[in-house]
Amino acid sequence: MMPFLWNDLEDLIRSLLKRFIKRDALPSSPYKLVRLDVTDQKLWLGTKDVDIGMGAAAVIKGLSGAKGRVSELGVLQFKKECQNALSKICKKALDKCPLKYATVHNMMCLDPRKMYSSPDECLQKLKRLIEKFVLDKQLTGGISSGDVISQQFEKALSNEAKSLEFANFQPSVSRVDAFLSQNLSSYTDLWNFCKKLLLLSHGQAEVERGFSINKEVETCNMSEETVVIQRLICDQVKVCGGVTKVPLTKELISYCASARSRYRAHLEEEKKKRETEENSKKRKYVEEDLKELKQKKKSIREICISLENDADRMAEQAESSGGSKMATLITESNSLRRRAKDKHKELIELDAEIENKIVELTKLS
Incomplete structure (x- = not known):
C-alpha cells in the first residue's frame, strides 16, 4: 500500500539500475534517482561488468568454456543487448514512476513503524498532505478542518504510536488499514482523512x-x-469465507421456501409491465398519427379556401369580360370549384379518421 510504496519502489529501482549503471553515478536522493538519464551511456558500466543475474551467468559459463559453443565475443554481445534492454525497461519505468510525486513520499507518515520511530517527521509529512488536499479543494472544511486533523494526529503520535505494536508492525502479516482503524478510529477527523489517503493507491x-x-x-x-x-x-x-460457511438461518430457509411463489408474482408483474409498455407504445403511435392527420386536415382546409377564392375571383373577372375570354375564365373557375369540392370530400374522410383515432386513443387510456 501507499505508506510502504516509497521505500519498496526505491529499493526495486535502485537494484535494477545497479545492474548496468556505475555505482558512483547513482544519486542517493530518490527524487534525483527517478530523474536519472538511464540512456546516457557515459553512466553505464563496462560491458563485462553488467549484472545479468546468477542464473543467466551460470548458463553462459557452461556454454562458453573451453569446449563451449559460445565465444567470448558472443557473450559480450549478449551482455550488451541485456544492457540496452535494461536501459529501455528502466526508462519506461522511471517515466511513470510514483516516486516523482511528493504525495507518495509524504504517505510514509502512515507507516506504523515510522510513526513510532520518527513522530516529528511523520507529523510534518501529514501536514504537507493536508496542504495538498486544501490546495486541490479536496478537504471538506478547508484549513480549519486541516488544523483539527493535524492536532489529532499529533495527539495520536504522543499516545497510541508509543505502543510497541507500532514498532513491531509487519506489513507482510497485517493490513495497515485494519491496524490504523483499530488504533485511530477514536480520532474521527483524522481517521476519515486517513481513509482518503489509503484509497489513493486503489485503481480499478x-x-x-x-x-x-x-x-x-x-x-x-x-x-x-x-x-x-x-x-x-x-x-x-x-464475505462469509466460502459456501460451507454461509449461515443457514431460519429466515434464509423460509425465504428460499417461498421462492417459487415470489417467482410467479415476479412473472405476473413482468407481464403487466410488458402490457403497459405495449399500450404506451401504441398510444404514442396513435398520438403521432392523430397529430399528422390534424396537420393534414389543416393543410387541405387552407387549399380549399385558396381554391374557392381563386374560383370566385375568376367568376368575377368573367362577368366583366366577353367572348372567348369569358368562356375561358368560367371554365377555369368551374375547374377550381370541382377541385375544391374534391378537397372537401377529403376533409370529410379525414374527420372520420380523426374521430376513429380519438376513440382508439380513449380506449388505450
Missing part, C-alpha cells in the same frame, strides 16, 4: 475483477437483474 482492480466474476456467472439470455443478484450472492459467499 476490484472493479475489473468483478468483470471476471460476471463472465463466470453469465449464461445465455440472462437479464441484467439476474446478473446483479448472482453477483450479490457471490459477494456474500465471499
Whole structure:
C-alpha cells in the first residue's frame, strides 16, 4: 500500500539500475534517482561488468568454456543487448514512476513503524498532505478542518504510536488499514482523512475483477437483474469465507421456501409491465398519427379556401369580360370549384379518421 510504496519502489529501482549503471553515478536522493538519464551511456558500466543475474551467468559459463559453443565475443554481445534492454525497461519505468510525486513520499507518515520511530517527521509529512488536499479543494472544511486533523494526529503520535505494536508492525502479516482503524478510529477527523489517503493507491482492480466474476456467472439470455443478484450472492459467499460457511438461518430457509411463489408474482408483474409498455407504445403511435392527420386536415382546409377564392375571383373577372375570354375564365373557375369540392370530400374522410383515432386513443387510456 501507499505508506510502504516509497521505500519498496526505491529499493526495486535502485537494484535494477545497479545492474548496468556505475555505482558512483547513482544519486542517493530518490527524487534525483527517478530523474536519472538511464540512456546516457557515459553512466553505464563496462560491458563485462553488467549484472545479468546468477542464473543467466551460470548458463553462459557452461556454454562458453573451453569446449563451449559460445565465444567470448558472443557473450559480450549478449551482455550488451541485456544492457540496452535494461536501459529501455528502466526508462519506461522511471517515466511513470510514483516516486516523482511528493504525495507518495509524504504517505510514509502512515507507516506504523515510522510513526513510532520518527513522530516529528511523520507529523510534518501529514501536514504537507493536508496542504495538498486544501490546495486541490479536496478537504471538506478547508484549513480549519486541516488544523483539527493535524492536532489529532499529533495527539495520536504522543499516545497510541508509543505502543510497541507500532514498532513491531509487519506489513507482510497485517493490513495497515485494519491496524490504523483499530488504533485511530477514536480520532474521527483524522481517521476519515486517513481513509482518503489509503484509497489513493486503489485503481480499478476490484472493479475489473468483478468483470471476471460476471463472465463466470453469465449464461445465455440472462437479464441484467439476474446478473446483479448472482453477483450479490457471490459477494456474500465471499464475505462469509466460502459456501460451507454461509449461515443457514431460519429466515434464509423460509425465504428460499417461498421462492417459487415470489417467482410467479415476479412473472405476473413482468407481464403487466410488458402490457403497459405495449399500450404506451401504441398510444404514442396513435398520438403521432392523430397529430399528422390534424396537420393534414389543416393543410387541405387552407387549399380549399385558396381554391374557392381563386374560383370566385375568376367568376368575377368573367362577368366583366366577353367572348372567348369569358368562356375561358368560367371554365377555369368551374375547374377550381370541382377541385375544391374534391378537397372537401377529403376533409370529410379525414374527420372520420380523426374521430376513429380519438376513440382508439380513449380506449388505450
